[in-house]
Amino acid sequence: IYAKKMELFWAEFIVQKTTARYECLTKNNENVSPSNSDLEQSSTDLISLGLGLSLRSAIVQEVLGDIFNTDRFFETTAAALTYNRFSDTYRSETFSGPGFRADYGVHYRAYPNFHMGPRFSYNLALVKKPASAEGQTSTNRSLTLSWVTLGLDFSFYF
Numbered sequence: 125i126y127a128k129k130m131e132l133f134w135a136e137f138i139v140q141k142t143t144a145r146y147e148c149l150t151k152n153n154e155n156v157s158p159s160n161s162d163l164e165q166s167s168t169d170l171i172s173l174g175l176g177l178s179l180r181s182a183i184v185q186e187v188l189g190d191i192f193n194t195d196r197f198f199e200t201t202a203a204a205l206t207y208n209r210f211s212d213t214y215r216s217e218t219f220s221g222p223g224f225r226a227d228y229g230v231h232y233r234a235y236p237n238f239h240m241g242p243r244f245s246y247n248l249a250l251v252k253k254p255a256s257a258e259g260q261t262s263t264n265r266s267l268t269l270s271w272v273t274l275g276l277d278f279s280f281y282f
Contacts, residue, residue, distance in 0.1 A: 138174035166214035176204025202227040223249025243277040
């Protein structure tokens with residue numbers, strides 16, 4: 125994520141690559157092709173590009189301030205619109221389409237130019253493959269992708 129501080133919020137540009145088992149990102153659409161265990165266990169690649177906004181707040185300081193020193197803690201909430209390209213390696217097909225990403229993180233500002241902390245992300249995307257036959261409906265060639273991530277955020281300020 126690359127972010128630029130604006131007056132009230134941060135504008136974010138997101139580039140994300142995800143590799144996961146098919147069953148972890150989507151449930152098979154039987155209209156695309158029949159499901160089987162090889163498909164469900166196959167590895168897939170997903171590339172997402174997004175633009176969004178992030179807000180910084182200090183609610184954690186108010187909630188936990190009486191327990192310990194929270195002057196260097198803060199949280200971020202973000203939302204972004206994404207464009208996604210999903211590669212189904214089992215069927216050798218590529219799906220693409222719009223999506224949404226929502227993030228929440230609690231961070232510790234260790235230095236003036238560095239913070240770290242846990243970050244939670246929820247992703248949702250509706251992707252379609254190109255029509256392979258005349259009159260093929262969107263339902264027969266689309267997948268709904270949905271996944272959650274939890275990780276550590278290490279950010280540097282320039």
